[in-house]
Amino acid sequence: MKKLSARRRHPLAALVVLLFALAAIGGLYAEFAPAENAQADSSAQSLAIDEGKRLFAVGCSSCHGLNGEGSSTGPSLVGVGSAAVDFQVGTGRMPAQQPGAQIPKKKNIYSQSDIDAMAAFVASLGPGPVTPTKDQYTSTETDAISKGGELFRTNCSQCHNFAGAGGALTQGKFAPSLENVDPKHIYEAMQTGPQNMPSFPDTTMPEKQKQEIVAFVRYQANEAPNPGGLSLGSLGPVTEGLFGWIFGLGVLIAIAIWVAAHTTKAKKS
Amino acid sequence: MSHDMSDDKLPQAHAAGEGHGEAAVADNPFADPGLPPHEPRRTDIDERAAKRAERQVSLLFIVSMLATVGFIASYVSIDADRIVYIFPLGHISALNFALGMTLGVALFCIGAGAVHWARTLMSDVELPAERHAIEADDETRADVIEQFKTGAAESGFGRRKMIRNTLIGSMALVPLSGVMLLRDLGPLPEKKLDVTGWNEATPNAPIRLVNMNTNEPMKAEDIAVGSLTFAKPGPSALRPAGLQESDEDFQEAIAKDALMLIRIQPNDIKDADSAALGFEGVLAYSKICTHVGCPISLYEQQTHHALCPCHQSTFDLSDGARVIFGPAGHPLPQLKIVTDASGYLVAPGGFEHPVGPSFWERSE
Numbered sequence: 001m002k003k004l005s006a007r008r009r010h011p012l013a014a015l016v017v018l019l020f021a022l023a024a025i026g027g028l029y030a031e032f033a034p035a036e037n038a039q040a041d042s043s044a045q046s047l048a049i050d051e052g053k054r055l056f057a058v059g060c061s062s063c064h065g066l067n068g069e070g071s072s073t074g075p076s077l078v079g080v081g082s083a084a085v086d087f088q089v090g091t092g093r094m095p096a097q098q099p100g101a102q103i104p105k106k107k108n109i110y111s112q113s114d115i116d117a118m119a120a121f122v123a124s125l126g127p128g129p130v131t132p133t134k135d136q137y138t139s140t141e142t143d144a145i146s147k148g149g150e151l152f153r154t155n156c157s158q159c160h161n162f163a164g165a166g167g168a169l170t171q172g173k174f175a176p177s178l179e180n181v182d183p184k185h186i187y188e189a190m191q192t193g194p195q196n197m198p199s200f201p202d203t204t205m206p207e208k209q210k211q212e213i214v215a216f217v218r219y220q221a222n223e224a225p226n227p228g229g230l231s232l233g234s235l236g237p238v239t240e241g242l243f244g245w246i247f248g249l250g251v252l253i254a255i256a257i258w259v260a261a262h263t264t265k266a267k268k269s
Numbered sequence: 270m271s272h273d274m275s276d277d278k279l280p281q282a283h284a285a286g287e288g289h290g291e292a293a294v295a296d297n298p299f300a301d302p303g304l305p306p307h308e309p310r311r312t313d314i315d316e317r318a319a320k321r322a323e324r325q326v327s328l329l330f331i332v333s334m335l336a337t338v339g340f341i342a343s344y345v346s347i348d349a350d351r352i353v354y355i356f357p358l359g360h361i362s363a364l365n366f367a368l369g370m371t372l373g374v375a376l377f378c379i380g381a382g383a384v385h386w387a388r389t390l391m392s393d394v395e396l397p398a399e400r401h402a403i404e405a406d407d408e409t410r411a412d413v414i415e416q417f418k419t420g421a422a423e424s425g426f427g428r429r430k431m432i433r434n435t436l437i438g439s440m441a442l443v444p445l446s447g448v449m450l451l452r453d454l455g456p457l458p459e460k461k462l463d464v465t466g467w468n469e470a471t472p473n474a475p476i477r478l479v480n481m482n483t484n485e486p487m488k489a490e491d492i493a494v495g496s497l498t499f500a501k502p503g504p505s506a507l508r509p510a511g512l513q514e515s516d517e518d519f520q521e522a523i524a525k526d527a528l529m530l531i532r533i534q535p536n537d538i539k540d541a542d543s544a545a546l547g548f549e550g551v552l553a554y555s556k557i558c559t560h561v562g563c564p565i566s567l568y569e570q571q572t573h574h575a576l577c578p579c580h581q582s583t584f585d586l587s588d589g590a591r592v593i594f595g596p597a598g599h600p601l602p603q604l605k606i607v608t609d610a611s612g613y614l615v616a617p618g619g620f621e622h623p624v625g626p627s628f629w630e631r632s633e
């Protein structure tokens with residue numbers, strides 16, 4: 001301490017103090033200034049967009065065009081939003097293997113950060129539905145499942161079947177089964193209306209109702225008890241009838257043959 | 270069957286003299302071979318085996334009785350909401366399972382006991398029964414005809430014309446009572462099939478379209494291209510609160526009033542009349558199939574096709590809901606929509622065509 005105070009009149013002392021002060025102010029500024037964060041964020045954002053554009057050029061542009069403007073083989077992606085990218089790529093539907101009546105889901109080959117980058121790029125083309133956060137698609141209400149069931153039967157069951165088991169549409173198209181679908185993807189499908197599914201935007205089906213539907217679909221797929229026993233895929237009277245006729249009648253015929261084949265005669269032939 | 274039978278059985282049967290059929294003539298290849306010799310069963314010759322079979326049969330019947338008691342006991346004691354896990358059925362209602370099992374066992378054991386009884390203990394001696402013509406002999410028939418004629422003459426049916434005619438009259442009128450009862454199928458629907466809840470609307474007092482999900486009226490900008498929304502009628506003079514699920518006749522009303530709201534880019538709409546009935550590409554179609562009236566809303570937003578799940582009628586909603594496949598005979602009726610002063614979608618009148626299945630007096 002003594003040493004330090006002895007040098008306080010040193011010609012460089014003022015410079016040292018100035019440097020310390022600048023460093024302290026700069027540090028404080030870096031700590032508290034929100035602008036600094038925003039700066040970093042938007043540059044991260046533009047990095048993601050650049051990265052997304054690069055991935056997009058490799059995986060998607062052959063159909064959707066270099067700038068997502070669309071072509072004869074793929075629709076324009078202007079305004080589809082990040083939610084559509086997250087759904088299509090996240091479920092492995094895109095990039096599509098081949099054109100057809102309907103692009104089926106398959107194993108997703110991208111990491112979530114790659115998907116986010118592509119989503120950021122596509123979102124930069126025009127405003128559209130934004131990838132939901134976890135609390136957007138998770139309901140905490142206790143009556144969500146029953147309300148969701150009602151909404152599901154009004155809006156979804158016509159195509160996806162009363163238990164979400166899926167069903168056929170026209171000319172090779174179909175509504176897929178909802179079992180084991182990620183809640184985020186269910187939510188995004190309602191937001192964006194992938195392929196031939198109509199969309200259910202927040203203006204006609206508020207976020208809360210979508211949450212309730214997600215809660216119902218998850219419950220139906222995972223924990224819903226089946227009071228009747230074997231559900232046979234919840235596909236309705238066709239599978240049930242087939243099972244009854246083939247398995248039920250088959251067992252009866254087998255028993256009848258077994259009974260007739262076993263003689264009661266004392267002298268076995 | 271007959272050529273499967275081993276030849277050595279036939280002479281044996283005759284030698285033993287146990288067959289009940291007629292003896293075969295040696296040089297007739299088509300002769301009735303008669304029955305094979307009767308073989309006794311274990312239970313016929315061994316008294317202990319017979320006793321055992323008897324015990325088995327009554328054991329089956331006793332199990333059936335116990336199962337019935339079990340049925341009643343589970344009905345009384347198991348809570349209807351109880352869910353249990355049973356492999357390989359999964360989570361299942363305990364009551365359903367118990368009732369099904371016990372009733373199944375009770376019925377099965379009666380059947381199994383009866384079959385076991387018949388096979389082991391009841392007589393199994395083969396008996397041929399010959400078939401004869403069922404016609405009565407000539408003498409009996411002549412006798413009956415004679416009696417009938419005498420009866421007819423004695424009743425004076427041919428002679429007393431008044432009795433005969435009134436009898437015929439009364440017999441002819443009796444079925445009319447049955448025909449009258451058919452009136453209970455009525456009353457006649459009158460105009461009910463032609464009108465829906467939307468017919469309350471007039472250009473001066475239009476009815477708002479209310480979202481089935483939110484129970485709120487909608488603006489045109491709420492309906493996105495490619496989206497699907499279901500709507501019902503809002504407040505009208507007759508229903509000041511609009512159609513509500515709590516209304517006594519809700520099911521009856523929604524079966525005619527239900528709407529499917531979609532939006533198509535105006536230049537994708539192929540039918541100009543249909544575009545004019547909509548509002549900036551928002552189109553309101555009846556949700557009721559024109560075949561036999563299933564609710565139809567399997568909407569494909571890219572092809573604009575709506576598919577009916579019942580018999581696969583397919584309607585092109587971008588072309589005035591023209592039928593492009595299936596048994597439906599008419600396009601889906603479209604409801605004209607406009608917006609009111611506050612920008613909400615409203616219907617200024619009813620459907621132009623009756624909704625739902627065709628009927629005889631349907632106006633074109």
Ligand code: FES
Pocket residue numbers: 558559560561562563565577578579580581582595596597
């Ligand atoms: S009811 Fe729609 S096709 Fe038969």
